[in-house]
Structures are given as structure tokens and as C-alpha cells.
Amino acid sequence: MNPHLEHLHPYPFEKLNQLKQGITAPADRDHIALSIGEPKHPTPHLIQEALLTHLHGLGNYPTTKGLPELRTNIADWIGKRFAIPGHLIDPETQVLPVNGTREALFSFAQAVIDPSDKALVVMPNPFYQIYEGAALLAGAKPYYLNTTAENDYLPNFDGVPEHVWQRCQLLYLCSPGNPTGAVIGRETHFKLLELAEKYDFLIASDECYTEIYLDENQPPQGLLQSAYQAGNKTFKRCVIFQSLSKRSNAPGLRSGFVAGDAEILAKYFQYRTYHGCAMPLPTQRASIAAWQDEIHVQTNRQQYREKFDAFIDILSPVCQIDRPAASFYIWLKTPIADTEFAQQLYAQQNVTVLPGSYLSRDSDDGNPGQNHVRIALVAPLDECIDAAQRIKNFLHTLN
Template structure:
């Protein structure tokens, strides 16, 4: 067996299942889950219809590089969304079966396991980053998010001796679970580090279309273009961006996304995926073309999230330290003033009010002396507004009962 498998920790939801194993929730309340970040808004009918209309594609073996129509649609969306110059659909984009499997596979592509490599990851983080590092023969190096920096990571705190071993840096902007968005200055610093130490940046942007202000989050390719890195001899050098339709278009079951950026990295990634078996179903490709070409449903989806967050966040602020995030559909709340740890809070809330939240410590690791998720909870506001409001009312009552 692969010995690196023994380094993997249980997934956060398995830890949550164990935490709740001996708990019987209060039967007076119906179950409401804010634990998993799975979109619950309806899938737009036109995407469903595009899938049905192209069901005959199941009779055809797909190519790993995907159809010209899909690659063109992805390039068109990137150019419109981020104001980019024309991308080459043959070399700068590649369809993938959701960003999750692509994030994992990229590590297998770019890491030299004989080099005692390090993979930099934010902390807290999406657990795929850690697993991808271990199974590629590398070690993760965690950089804690800092509430004083709007949950940004202090990459300047990483010593040169660490950077010299880094081959891959994972980041998530907007962040999971914090919702934090990197600034142009942040990107400029990271691009300079990537050039100096020759590591690949894997920018996970699957939450980019759920934002709460008027200004859309800055993207990695957009930042590179603004800094003049789209027109150099090797455009977007060492930068690969990941995006997905799951959150943008409410189609998590379709498993459709893309990677885009450095053509030299993507050439090797395509070679890896050809052997890995990462081709997307032609039927899903056709439905994806329809989704990437339409913004009306995305705007409606975003409006629904904005209204939901505007209604729920003030309620929860009565009893815990929580603020509207830059983007994403999570609330990252500090429950310290309740007197309970994050795991105690989640367990008792489930037992007494049948509401599920995810302990923040399950999303992070002990690094540099602290677990930055400790005494925090993640709440995914993915259900319809009324169900979310009911969950918030129960949480407020639970917290008020604690203070009595």
C-alpha cells in the first residue's frame, strides 16, 4: 500500500459524524444543516435542458482536452469576467471534472517527490490541499490566517529556507471558510516570490461569483494582467487558476470546472490527465457551454445570497462575533464568548436544537503553536432563506440560554 495514505486525516465531515455519534437531537425540531457547503438553490432549467438535449453524447468517448466549444466558452467567460486579453483555447484552458479532482491532480503533476518538496497551504484550508501534498510525496507547510489581516496569510513570515523547498502554493480567494479576498498587493508579492523561488501557484477561485459588495473579487489572472504578466514571453508564468460551475450555477453534481493559466504547466497537466482518465462527458460539456455563456442566472443566484446574508448576519451578531465576509457563502464565526469550545458548541447545538454547524478546528491544523480554527464555527448559508433564518433564530436562542 502507498505509505502516504497513512498520513491522511479523516475528512471534517467524518470527524463531525464521530462527534455526533452518541447524540440524539431534540425531536421537537426539524433537522437543519449548515455544515456542508453544498449549494441548495435550484439548478437553472436551461442547464438541465442542455444536458438532456445532448444526452446522445454518452455514446462517444470524450477527449481529455475537451471540445472546442467548451474551451471557447471558458475563454470567453474569463475574458468578460476579468477583462483579460484573448486567451488561447488550445493551450491556456483545460476542462476538468470539478475543481476538487484537478487541485489534487495538479500536485501529482508539478511536484518532484525526490526533492523533499514543501506545499504551502493556508490554514484553515480545503482538505484536498493537504491530501494532494502528501500523496505527491511532499509535506504541507501551513500559513495561519490572521483575523487582524482580514483573515489573510502573512507570507512574509515564511523564511527563505522554507521557500527554497516549496514547489507548489495552494490558495483560495475568496477563501474557504473565511471569505477573504486577496488584494492586488497580495498578488504582486506572491508573483514575486513565485519568480524568485520557482514554484507554481494554484489559485482556487470556486467562490468567485458569490460576493456581497458591488465590486467583484479580484482574480489571479486578472491581477497578473494588471501587473503586466499577461503579455510577457511566458504569460501567467507558474500560475494556474481553478474554477467551477458548482457554486456559480448550482450544479455540484455535474462535476464541471476548468483550469487556466500558464500554457507550459497546462501542457504537462494535460499529459498527466490523459493517463489519469480525467475526460469530461460530452453531455456535461454541452451543458457547461450553456452555463458559462449565461450570466443572468448567476446574477439572480448572487442576489439571493446577498438577501440571505443581509437577513441572517445581524441576527447572529447578537450572540457571537461574526461579520459579513468579502465573498463566498460561509459565515466564519467566533463563539468564544459563549464559553464553549467549537466542538462543544456544535455538539450541544445539534443535541438541543437539531442544527448542524462545522467546528472550525476541524478545518485547520495546529501550526506555529495555534489552531486558527479553534473556537470558531463555519456556517454554510446554502439553504433557502427561510430555513436559514430559522436556523439563525435557533442559534440565537441556544446562545441566550447559555448566558442565563
């Protein structure tokens, strides 16, 4: 067996199931699950219709590179969304469809890491656990950057020692952040682009939450957008990861893309031809329909805003609760240990949230996820309102 498998940590939801084991939640309250970031808004009809219309495509093998129409539509979307001139994004060499960002974020590390060189993969802490697993199974060592309230829940890149940058082969960014919703700005991107050039590492920017944000006039900055503004018009050392799961409420479609540096993507494409991960043709056709439409995305954003408004309005009188700039998560500070909070909330109110320490690793400064829980506002509005009221009642019992 691959010896690196021994270094993998249990997945957060495995730990959560163990935490709840043996507890009988109140039978007079329906269960409300706010622990998993799985959108519950209906998948738009235009996606479903395109999928059904092209089911005959199941009779053909898809290509790893995907349909030219899909790559062209993705390139057009990147240009419009991130204000990049269309001619700078070549659908032939700078865009690859992937079966959701999860498989791509994992496989990308397997393709680009050289394990013979004491490789480090730098990542935020807390983090999406795929980053860590990808680094470990690629033969690299994770290096964690704590995201705390003192740094507005963003990594302190200025505090990274030079010897870490010297060994860094890959930097995972997550903006808007999971679980905090914090957004990395242009100036930080500029700084990271300079570091990547100086120390010869790649930047993998997980941007699957960029289309869920608070202010319609201030969409989150993207890495390719910053690269273009910095004069890096070939997006050297930059790859972004995008998905329809959150943007279009289609997590089961397993559709996304990677885009950026053509030289990197040429090697990654070679890896993917062996990986056997081509996107089914009906999925590609449904994806084309999704990337072409923004109306359902705007509606989606508005629904999340309404849930944030209601949820925060109910809880703000009894606890400190901050509204993130983007994503659909509340990163809530807890007055007791996060695991105890989650366990008791489930036992008393039949509401499931995820302990923040399950998303983090211990460091010299402690575990940055401790005394926080991640609350995913993915349930319908009425359930989110009900959950907020139950959490409020639970907090009263703690006080």
C-alpha cells in the same frame, strides 16, 4: 500500499459524524444542515435542458482536452470576467475542462511535484483538505500559513521564512477563502508573483467562490487578472481553478476548468490523458450553456445577499458576527470550544455546523480554527432564518 496514505487525516465530515454519534436531536425541530458547502438553490433550467438535449453524447468517448466550443466559451468568460484581452487566452493551450475543482486541485499536485527534492506545498490554515491530501500523496510536506483575525483572515506571506520559499514547489491560494470568505487583493498577488519567479514555484489559485460576493461593483480579483496587470501576459507560473458548482448551483454536474500557463498545462494535459478524467459530452454541452449565461449567476448572488442580511440581523445583537466580502460562509467565533458548540447546538436545536478546528492543523501559535465554526448559508432563506433564531436561542443558554 502507498506509504503516504498513512499520513492522511480523517475528513472533516467523518469527525463531525463521530462528534454527533449517540446524540438524539430534538424531534420537534426539523434538522437544518449548515455544515456542508453544497448549494441548495435550484440548478438553472438552461443547464438541465442542455444536459438532456445532448444525452445522445453518452454514446461517444469524450477527449481529455474537451470540445473546442467549451474551451472557447471558458476563455471568453475569463476575458470578460477578469478584464483580460481575449487574444491573451488561447483556448487550445491555456484552458482544460475538469470534473470539478476537487479532482483537479488534487491531481495537479500529483503532476507537478518532484518528491525527490524535499518539496514543500504552502497552503492557508484553515484550508480545503484536498490541498493537504494532494501534497502528502505527491510526496511533499504541507507548510501551513495561519489565517487569523489579526491578519484579516489572510495568510501572512511576509512572515514566511526564506528557507520555506526555497523549498516551495507549489503554493495553494484560496480566494475568496474557505472558510473565511477573505479575498486576496492585487498587491498581494503581485508580491506572490515576484516570489514565484524568484524561488521557482507554481501558484495554484482555487477561485471557485469568486462569483458569490457582497458588492456587485467589486467582484473579487483573480490571479490571472493580477498577472496580466503586472505585465505577465503569458500567466507564467499561474494556474486558476474554477467550477460551476457554486457559481451555477450545479455541484452534481462535476464541471470546472483549469487555465493559465500554457507550458504547465501542456504537462498537466499529458498527465490527464493517463488519469482517465475526460468530461462526458452531455456535461460539456451543459457547461457551455452555463458559462454563456450571467443572469442566473446574478440572481444567485442576490439570494445569498438576502440570506446574509437576515442571518446577521438576527444574530448580531447576541454575538460578534462579521459579513465576509465573498463566499457563502459565516466564520463565527464561539464562546466555548468549537467542538462543544457544534455538539450542543445539534443536541439542543437540531442544527449542524462544522467545528473550525476540523478544518485546521495545530501550529506553534495554536490551531487557528479553534473557537470558530463554519456556517454554510446554503439552505433556503426560510431555513437560514430559522437556523439563525435557533442559534440565537442557543447562545442565550450559554450566557
